[in-house]
Amino acid sequence: MIYIPREEFEAYEHVYKINMINSCSGYKSANLIGTKSESGIENVAVFSSVTHIGSDPALLGFFCRPTTVARNTYDNIKATGVYTINHIHHGILEDAHHTSASYDGSISEFDKTQLVSEYKNDFQAPFVKTAPLQLAMEFLVEYPIKENGTILVIGKIKGVYVKADLLEADGFINLTEGHVAAINGLDAYAVALSNKRFGYQRPK
Amino acid sequence: MIYIPREEFEAYEHVYKINMINSCSGYKSANLIGTKSESGIENVAVFSSVTHIGSDPALLGFFCRPTTVARNTYDNIKATGVYTINHIHHGILEDAHHTSASYDGSISEFDKTQLVSEYKNDFQAPFVKTAPLQLAMEFLVEYPIKENGTILVIGKIKGVYVKADLLEADGFINLTEGHVAAINGLDAYAVALSNKRFGYQRPK
Numbered sequence: 563m564i565y566i567p568r569e570e571f572e573a574y575e576h577v578y579k580i581n582m583i584n585s586c587s588g589y590k591s592a593n594l595i596g597t598k599s600e601s602g603i604e605n606v607a608v609f610s611s612v613t614h615i616g617s618d619p620a621l622l623g624f625f626c627r628p629t630t631v632a633r634n635t636y637d638n639i640k641a642t643g644v645y646t647i648n649h650i651h652h653g654i655l656e657d658a659h660h661t662s663a664s665y666d667g668s669i670s671e672f673d674k675t676q677l678v679s680e681y682k683n684d685f686q687a688p689f690v691k692t693a694p695l696q697l698a699m700e701f702l703v704e705y706p707i708k709e710n711g712t713i714l715v716i717g718k719i720k721g722v723y724v725k726a727d728l729l730e731a732d733g734f735i736n737l738t739e740g741h742v743a744a745i746n747g748l749d750a751y752a753v754a755l756s757n758k759r760f761g762y763q764r765p766k
Numbered sequence: 767m768i769y770i771p772r773e774e775f776e777a778y779e780h781v782y783k784i785n786m787i788n789s790c791s792g793y794k795s796a797n798l799i800g801t802k803s804e805s806g807i808e809n810v811a812v813f814s815s816v817t818h819i820g821s822d823p824a825l826l827g828f829f830c831r832p833t834t835v836a837r838n839t840y841d842n843i844k845a846t847g848v849y850t851i852n853h854i855h856h857g858i859l860e861d862a863h864h865t866s867a868s869y870d871g872s873i874s875e876f877d878k879t880q881l882v883s884e885y886k887n888d889f890q891a892p893f894v895k896t897a898p899l900q901l902a903m904e905f906l907v908e909y910p911i912k913e914n915g916t917i918l919v920i921g922k923i924k925g926v927y928v929k930a931d932l933l934e935a936d937g938f939i940n941l942t943e944g945h946v947a948a949i950n951g952l953d954a955y956a957v958a959l960s961n962k963r964f965g966y967q968r969p970k
Contacts, residue, residue: 563900563927563928563929563930564927564928564929564930564933565886565887565925565926565927566925566926566927566928567924567925568824568922568923568924568925571824571923571926572822572823572824574937577936577937578936578937579821579822579937580821580822580937581934581936581937581938581939582926582933582937582938582939583818583821583822583824583923584818584821585899585938585939585940585941586818586824586826586851586899586901586923586926586939587795587797587816587817587818587826587851588795588796588797588816588853588854588899588941588946588948589793589794589795589796589941589946589947589948589958590793590795590817590818591791591792591793591794592792592793593791593792610818611817611818611819612791612792613791613794613815613817613829614787614788614790614791614794614814614815614829615815615829615911615914615916616913616914616916617783617784617787617788618776618783618784618787619776619913619914620772620775620776620787620790621913621914622790622791623829625817625818625819625827647790647791649792650792655962655964656964659964659967660964660967660970661967662967663967663968663969663970664968664969665969669969674969674970682769683769695789695790695792696767697790702913703912703913705909705911705918707819707909707920708907709820709823709825709906709907709920710819710820710823710825712819712820714909714918716911716913718772719772719775719787719790720771720772721769721770721771721772722769722770722775722786722790723767723768723769723770724767724768724770725767725768726767726768729768729786732781732782732785733778733781733782733783733784733785733786734785734786734789734950734951734952734954735785735786735789735790735950735951736789736950736954737789737792737793737950737956738950738954738956742792742793743793744792744793744948744956744958746938746939746940746941746942746961747938747939748938748966749963749964749965749966750938750940750942750961750962750963750964751961751962751963751964752941752942752948752958752960752961752962753958754793754948754956754957754958754959755958755959756956757950757954757955757956758859758954758955758956759953759954760859760860760863760864760953760954760955761953762952762953763863763864763865763866763867764867764868765867765868765869765873765878766864766867766878
């Protein structure tokens with residue numbers, strides 16, 4: 563194995579360093595966050611940091627650096643209080659990743675890609691059509707991470723839309739059946755073809 | 767698609783609800799966190815919430831509910847200031863998942879599974895042998911999440927051990943080459959066989 567101590571990787575060239583460090587957490591969730599500005603402009607952006615925080619209440623968090631491309635998403639969430647989380651699947655990988663390009667807030671990524679927005683049950687934020695799992699989210703709270711200027715944004719799940727064939731008898735949602743992607747590093751997408759469940763574990 | 771509003775899923779039976787809500791974030795990282803207590807007892811536990819927070823400084827976070835099985839991990843990190851993050855790969859799925867069983871702090875999961883600890887470069891916490899990527903971590907800060915009693919634990923990467931054939935020319939670490947797993951829900955592990963990189967995106 564190669565050993566790279568901190569003193570060494572901190573001195574790496576920028577792109578090499580962010581490629582490497584962004585791979586270190588393991589696979590990351592692959593989601594499109596949909597929002598709408600107060601003036602009605604739709605926004606959709608890829609996020610790889612959506613993380614389960616709790617089931618009761620059902621809370622998801624993601625990390626946001628409001629000075630970068632994520633700014634539109636963050637501003638819209640703060641202005642409207644709502645957003646959607648949509649799972650990226652094998653059919654939309656390229657368009658989903660393209661939403662990471664730095665468009666300003668007057669341009670909708672829905673107009674620059676083949677991604678299609680849809681509205682359901684009077685929810686104000688746009689969902690991404692064809693995503694096998696779509697979540698209606700309400701902003702709950704934010705925690706500024708002082709150590710690097712990011713913000714942990716926590717939302718409460720208001721509603722779950724899931725393709726019927728993904729939802730199994732015990733509540734498990736089979737992401738593999740939905741051809742859902744996982745993100746590796748900054749720009750790689752992997753779609754697993756199978757999974758294995760091991761059940762609840764008790765001490766031997 | 768099936769629509770499940772909050773009022774409905776909040777009333778679900780406990781196991782059905784946690785299976786469903788734990789699948790909602792998308793694929794999760796699959797890691798073993800290794801620690802050692804002040805009295806020298808090794809601990810290793812599976813976590814699915816390790817998330818990239820920043821590259822410079824290189825920060826990773828995870829969510830911890832200190833009243834559950836994760837308590838040993840949290841206590842050891844707070845007592846010693848160090849831990850390891852080890853990627854779960856296809857060869858250790860079953861043993862890795864078994865570490866979720868509720869052993870008390872006097873018992874090491876290394877003794878209850880085929881997982882093997884290893885020590886390198888005088889780092890106090892145990893690494894998990896055969897993991898294709900191993901991180902030496904230093905505790906940095908914690909943020910208590912008031913909304914549900916969890917704790918966001920943030921650490922700084924002190925060193926990266928990576929199998930040589932996973933590290934590509936631009937710093938990208940190919941998790942697929944390492945047969946690294948991703949977690950779906952509470953107990954399913956998926957190992958992707960391929961991935962596709964799309965590169966840095968600029969506006970069209």
